[in-house]
Amino acid sequence: MRKLRPLLACLALSGCHGRQVMLGAAGRDGSMFANLWLVFLIVTLVFYALVLIGLVWAILRRREGGEPATRTGLLVWVGVISVTLAGLSIASWLVDRNMNRAPFTGLTVEITGHQWWWDVRYTSADPSQTLRTSNQLHLPAGMPVRVILKSADVIHSFWIPNISGKQDLIPGRTNDIVITPEKVGLYRSQCAEYCGLEHAHMAFDVTVEPLADFEKWWAQGLLPARAPVTPLQKAGYAYVTTRECSTCHNIAGTPATGQVAPDLTHLASRLSLGAGTYPMNSGHLAAWVADPQSAKPGNKMPVIGLEPDQLNAVVSYLESLK
Amino acid sequence: MSSPCRASLLALVLLAGCDEQARDPRGHPLPETGPLLSAAMNPARPDPRAVDYYKNAFEVSQGQQLFQWMNCSGCHSNGGGGMGPALSDTKWRYGSSMADIVQTIANGRPNGMPSFSGKLTQAEMWQLAAYVRSLSQHVPQSIRSGRTEGLSVGEPSTLRDPHPPRAVTPKQDEASVE
Numbered sequence: 001m002r003k004l005r006p007l008l009a010c011l012a013l014s015g016c017h018g019r020q021v022m023l024g025a026a027g028r029d030g031s032m033f034a035n036l037w038l039v040f041l042i043v044t045l046v047f048y049a050l051v052l053i054g055l056v057w058a059i060l061r062r063r064e065g066g067e068p069a070t071r072t073g074l075l076v077w078v079g080v081i082s083v084t085l086a087g088l089s090i091a092s093w094l095v096d097r098n099m100n101r102a103p104f105t106g107l108t109v110e111i112t113g114h115q116w117w118w119d120v121r122y123t124s125a126d127p128s129q130t131l132r133t134s135n136q137l138h139l140p141a142g143m144p145v146r147v148i149l150k151s152a153d154v155i156h157s158f159w160i161p162n163i164s165g166k167q168d169l170i171p172g173r174t175n176d177i178v179i180t181p182e183k184v185g186l187y188r189s190q191c192a193e194y195c196g197l198e199h200a201h202m203a204f205d206v207t208v209e210p211l212a213d214f215e216k217w218w219a220q221g222l223l224p225a226r227a228p229v230t231p232l233q234k235a236g237y238a239y240v241t242t243r244e245c246s247t248c249h250n251i252a253g254t255p256a257t258g259q260v261a262p263d264l265t266h267l268a269s270r271l272s273l274g275a276g277t278y279p280m281n282s283g284h285l286a287a288w289v290a291d292p293q294s295a296k297p298g299n300k301m302p303v304i305g306l307e308p309d310q311l312n313a314v315v316s317y318l319e320s321l322k
Numbered sequence: 323m324s325s326p327c328r329a330s331l332l333a334l335v336l337l338a339g340c341d342e343q344a345r346d347p348r349g350h351p352l353p354e355t356g357p358l359l360s361a362a363m364n365p366a367r368p369d370p371r372a373v374d375y376y377k378n379a380f381e382v383s384q385g386q387q388l389f390q391w392m393n394c395s396g397c398h399s400n401g402g403g404g405m406g407p408a409l410s411d412t413k414w415r416y417g418s419s420m421a422d423i424v425q426t427i428a429n430g431r432p433n434g435m436p437s438f439s440g441k442l443t444q445a446e447m448w449q450l451a452a453y454v455r456s457l458s459q460h461v462p463q464s465i466r467s468g469r470t471e472g473l474s475v476g477e478p479s480t481l482r483d484p485h486p487p488r489a490v491t492p493k494q495d496e497a498s499v500e
Contacts, residue, residue, distance in 0.1 A: 242440070243443055244443050244445075244446065246441075247388075247391075247441060247442055247443070247446060248391065258391075260391040291348070293348040294348075300387065302349060302351075302384060303348050303349055303351060304351060305350075305351030
C-alpha cells in the first residue's frame with residue numbers, strides 16, 4: 001500500500017481544477033479535446049499492456065534455434081492494430097470537424113498582441129458600444145465568441161488552456177478562433193508562442209460569468225473613468241493627465257488619450273497588473289509605477305523617476321480607477 | 323587548436339563587444355531645467371542638456387520608440403520623407419541643433435508639422451530629437467540604435483550607407499547646416 005501512495009497522489013492531482021489546466025474542460029472545445037484525450041489514453045494503455053504481455057510470453061516460451069513465425073497470430077495482431085488506428089483517426093477527425101462547426105452568435109472580441117501585453121476590444125455594430133480594455137477577458141458562459149487575433153510586433157499565440165486550443169497572432173494578418181466557454185469561473189490565459197524576454201509574463205485573466213453579469217460588466221466598462229475625489233487623487237490626476245503617462249496610456253473621459261499602452265480607464269477593477277505578472281494591489285501598483293523595469297525587465301514602460309509625493313499621488317489616483 | 327590560435331580567437335570575441343555603448347535598460351531620468359536655449363538665439367552656447375541625450379544610447383533608442391509610437395512615420399516615413407520632409411538627409415530647414423529640433427517638435431512648423439507640447443514631456447522631446455539627429459548620422463555608430471524589437475519597414479540602420487551622397491543644396495541651405 002505504501003508503494004501506491006505516490007500513484008494515488010498523482011491521481012488526486014489530476015482531478016484538480018486550476019485556473020490554467022489543459023484538460024480543464026471548461027469550454028466546448030476544451031471538453032471535446034479532454035474526451036478525445038481520454039479515449040487515446042485508454043486505447044494506447046491497453047495496447048501497451050498487450051505488447052508487454054506478448055513480450056513476457058515470448059520470453060517465457062522461447063525455444064532454442066528459433067522457430068517459424070506464428071503466421072496467424074501475427075496477421076491477427078496487424079489486423080487489430082490497423083482497425084484501432086483507423087478508429088482513433090476517425091475519432092480525431094470527428095472531433096476536429098465538430099470543433100470547426102462551432103456556431104457563432106455575434107459576440108466578437110478583437111485581441112491585439114503586443115510585447116508583452118494584450119489589447120482587447122469588444123466590437124459592436126454601434127461604435128459607442130465598443131469597449132476597449134487590456135489584459136483581461138470577460139466572457140458570457142455558454143455563448144460562442146469569435147476572437148479576432150492580430151499582432152503589433154512579433155508572433156504571439158492566444159491560449160486559454162481550460163477553454164480551448166491555441167491560435168497564433170501573426171503580424172500583418174488577421175487570424176480568428178471561435179471559443180465557447182461553458183463553465184462559470186476564473187481562468188488564466190498564457191501566450192503560447194515565445195515572443196521575447198517577457199514571454200512568460202504575457203498572460204491575462206479570463207472571467208467566465210452568466211450573461212446578465214457579463215452585460216453589466218460591459219455597460220460598466222463603457223463608463224468614463226471616475227473623477228478624482230481626495231486631494232491626493234486630484235494631484236495624481238493632474239500628473240497622469242499632463243505628464244509622461246498620458247503620452248502612451250488612455251483613460252477614457254480625461255485628457256490622457258495615448259493608444260500605444262494598456263488602457264487604464266478601469267485599471268483597479270482588474271485582477272492582475274502587468275499582463276498577469278502581479279496581483280492587483282497598492283503595493284504592486286506602487287512598485288510598478290516607481291520602477292517598471294525592475295517589476296518586469298525589458299517592458300516598454302520607461303522609468304520616470306517620480307518623487308515620493310508624486311508617486312503616492314499617482315498610485316492613489318490609479319487605485320481609484322475602479 | 324594551438325594555444326596562440328585559441329588566444330587570438332578569444333581576443334576577437336572580446337573585441338566584438340567593444341563596438342556598442344553599454345546600454346542600461348533602466349536609463350537615468352534626466353532633470354528638466356529651464357527653457358530651451360536655441361542655437362539660433364545664442365550660437366556660442368548650445369543648450370547644455372543636448373549632449374546628455376544625443377551621446378546616450380538609451381535616450382536615442384527611447385527616441386526611436388517614440389518615433390514609432392507617435393506615428394512620425396505617418397508623414398516622415400521612417401525618416402525617408404513623404405508628405406513631410408526627409409529626416410535622413412543632411413538638409414535642415416530649421417537648424418540641426420538639438421534645441422532647434424526640440425523646438426520644432428514642441429511648437430510645430432508651418433505647412434503641417436503639428437505641435438506636440440502637452441502630448442510629450444520635454445525629456446521625451448529631447449529623446450525624439452536625439453533619434454531624429456541619429457537618422458542623418460549625427461551620432462556615433464556606437465550610440466545609434468541598430469535594431470528594433472518590432473518590425474520595421476525600412477532597411478536596418480546598420481545596413482544603410484554610413485556616408486550617404488551629399489545632397490546638392492543651394493548656398494543659403496549650406497550655411498544653416500551645422
